[in-house]
Amino acid sequence: MDGVAVVAAPPVVAIVGPTASGKSALALAVARERGGEIVSCDSLQVYRGLDVGSAKATADERAMVPHHLLDVVEPDQDFSAADYARRARLAIDDITARGCLPVVAGGTGLYLRALRRGLFVGPSRDPDLRHRLEAMARRHGDARLHRLLARVDPDAAARIEVNDRLRVIRALEVYRASGRTLSAHHRADAPVADRRRWLVVGLDPPRDALRAAVEARTRAMFEGGLIAEARELLGRFDSELRPLRANDALREAPDDVVPSSGRRALVPGSGGRARGDPGVARLMRRFGRAIVVVCDGLGVGEAPDAAAFGDQGSDTLGHVLASREVRIPHLKELGLGNLTPTYDGARHPRPEGAWGKMAEKSAGKDTATGHWEMAGLVTRTAFKVYSGGFPLDAVRMFEERIGRKVLGNKSASGTEILKELGEEHLRTSSPILYTSGDSVFQVAAHEEVIPPDELYRICRIGYEIACLQYGVCRVIARPFVGTTRENFKRTPNRRDFPVPPAGETLLDRLAGAGWPVFGVGKIEDIFTGRGISGAVHTTSDSDGIDQTVKAMEETERGLIFTNLVDFDTLYGHRNDVPGYAANLELLDARIPDVLERMREDDVFILTADHGCDPADVSTDHTRENVPLLVHGARVRPGRELGVRATFADLGATLAQNFELPPLAAGTSFLEEL
Known part of the structure; x- marks a missing residue:
């Protein structure tokens, strides 16, 4: 165990497994047989007063065998790992x-x-210092904070990205609070693990048996006084109680048991439930793994607020399907053809899975904001758009920092700008700077003139200027090859450098709970690496499917999150309706490669992040609803999900599925599946 101090000690038995799998009963039997004592490893059982809701050992069981780590703190107190x-x-x-x-x-x-490996804790948080550092970052940009860290702790600065503000602030906080750098703490204060002879027993009962056990336990909780217990705790404490918010059974109680007002006190943002059955059977419709595929730019008709964006009449899917006979039998069976309001020729009477649409709430129609919203984070303030080119002060600063003059600095199509300025770029070695109707700062360069790694460095400088000082959402590196304006072609070495999500996302929550998150395509870039346990970039949409299939073979649980960018980059922005149609057919031909590899507890979700109508008069993104197609052995076929009010409903559904706390936005549709 690298970087972990080790202390020898006697043996310990650990019994782990999902809820209601029989851990407590087995632990009791082992302890009685072997003269043992039980140490609870449950984040709810540490709280006093939450006996029914955490399924604590009964008085009789505690009399049989001593129990530890029960009733440690009050429900309104913090208790960390x-x-x-x-x-x-x-x-x-x-x-x-x-x-x-x-x-x-x-x-x-x-x-x-x-318990087994230890944690690095470090000095306590300093709210005042954090507030001052946050204010500094807002005024002067993340680069200022990062330079400050580099002066006091260059090792930490080398590990932490410039735009990872939370980690930069924590490193500075540790230094200010202790007088020692974070790197020094890591070297001297390694988390202490013990080399006990751990026997870890994992319980994995059949899903049907587990479902029945959870259903029985949930009903027993209601019958045993769960609601009365929750009301008693709410009566004693004024603050929100996280232990109650984490209780799924309580969240699912009907309104005649817990009124909506009381439920909102327990679970912020939740509404009422139907009267009658609390829905315990629905609680067990869980998926062990989710495969989410985002077809970048595949809109399915104008959004309710499309007029505010100048996108009335946009319908990416409808216009592509109407252009010719587009053969998409597998996507049609999933319900894709049911979503477009302008074309009826691809509808299916009873799709194989659940189907619907999602509308965007975020202020914008960008790739980053779309992905963040489907991960539960709505962007309320729009990023700045410089359709007429970037301010001259920004361009001069950029040129000084990179040591080169730039060409362009205007709004243009990616292919047209290469035709216009590509040959001049070959003569002068000046990178091509351009933008669009979206909040992007794009830099194009020939790979033999400015190699990709150097272009990425240039774009990181662009990030520090355009994003941190001028409010742009992201910088995009656009490498290309070719010899003349007739054959210039962008390569797959594109990289995105967006600002990080402004709050916690589904990916952060999954990572915090120990669930793997594997990103395919530009997912890692979009989320600036946060919450990502593994990632791979792709060369095409077909490669994206190949990498998704490979991830399904190697990632046993958690989330596989894929972005297929060719719809947007190669066809939408280029107003290439025939190319878009052909790419849709290619995707359809690959759908079986994914579905045939799905397990019984998998769920497959196909969606998009915005529209990019190739039939539109502009070459920009379009404000559209996006598809929501859900397929899996546990998904009821033909289930219509309607038009969801926000992309965040997708994240809320996966958060509930993986038993995470509610996200900042979104309403789960897990029960509807």
Whole structure:
């Protein structure tokens, strides 16, 4: 275990597994048989007063075998994984000192990892210092903070990206609070793990049996006084109680049991439920793995606010399907043809899965904001657009920093700008700067004149200027090859440099809970690496499907998140309706490659981040609804999901599925599947 101090100690048994899999019963049996004592590893059971809702050991069970780490703190108190690890180690030391066997049992994976491997905690947070550093970043940009970090802790600065503000602030906070750099802390204060002889027993019952067990437990919670317990806690504490918000059974209770006003106190943003059955069967319609494929720019008809963006009448899918006979039998079976309001020739009477549309709430129609919104983060303030070119001060600053003059600085199509300025670029070695009707700062360069790595460096400088000082959403590196204006062609070495999401997203929550997130295509760029456990860039949409299939073979659980960019880059922006139609057919031919590899507990979701109508008069993105196609063995066929009010409903659904706290926006449709 690199970078982890090791201390030898006697053996420990750990019993892990999903909710209602039998962990507690097995732990009790082992402890009774082997003269052991149980150490709870459950993030809800540490709270006093949450007995029914956390399925704590009964008084009789505690009389049979001593239990530890139950009823540690009040429900309104913070209790971290580090707190748990410290207390659990003391309990284990005490148990072993008395010659007994410690039996750790519970389903909170972060707690178990903290106990076995340890966590680096560092100095406490300083709210005042954080506020000052945040204000500095807003006034002067993230680059100023990063330069400050580089002066005091160059090792940390080398590891942390300029735009990763949270980590930069934490590193500065550690230095200011302790007088030692974060790097020094990591070298001297490695998290302490113990080399006990851990026997970890994982329970994995059949899904049908597990579903029945969870359903029985949930009903038993209601019958055993869950609602009364929750009301009693709400009566004692004024603040929001995270332990109650994390209880799925309580969130699903009908309104005649918990009124909507009370539910909103428990779960911010939640509404009412139908009267009657609390829906415990729906609680178990879980998926172990989600495959989300974003067809970049595949809109399905103008959004309600399209007029505000000048996009009345836009319908990417409808206009492409109407252009000729487009053969998409697999996508038609999934319900794609049911979504366009302007073309009826591809409708299916009963799609294989659930189908609907999503409208965008974010202020804009950009790739980044679209992806962030489907991950639960709505962008309220629009990024700045410089359709007439960037301010001269910004361009001069950029030229000084990169040591080159630029060509262009105007709004243009990516292919047309190469025809216009590509040959001059070959003569002068000056990069081509251009933008569009979207919030982008794009830099094109021939790969033999400015190699991709150098272009990426130039674009990072562009990020520091355009994004941090002039409010642009993202910088895009556009390498190309060719010898004349007739054969210039952009290469697959494109890279995006967007500002990071302004808040927590589904990917952050998944990563925090230990779920793998694998990004295919430009997903890693869009989320600036946050929450991504693995990623691969792609050379084409076909390669994107290949990489998705490979990820399905290697990623057993969690989220596989794919972006197919050719729809947008090669066909939408170029007003190429025939090319768009052909690419749609190519995607359709590859759909079976994905669906045939799906497991019983997989869910496949096909959607988009915005429109990019190739039949539109402009070459820009279009404000459109996007598809929402959901397929899987556990998805009821022919289920219409309607028009969702926000892309964030997708993120809310996956958050509920993976048992994460509610996201900042969105309403889950998990029950409707």
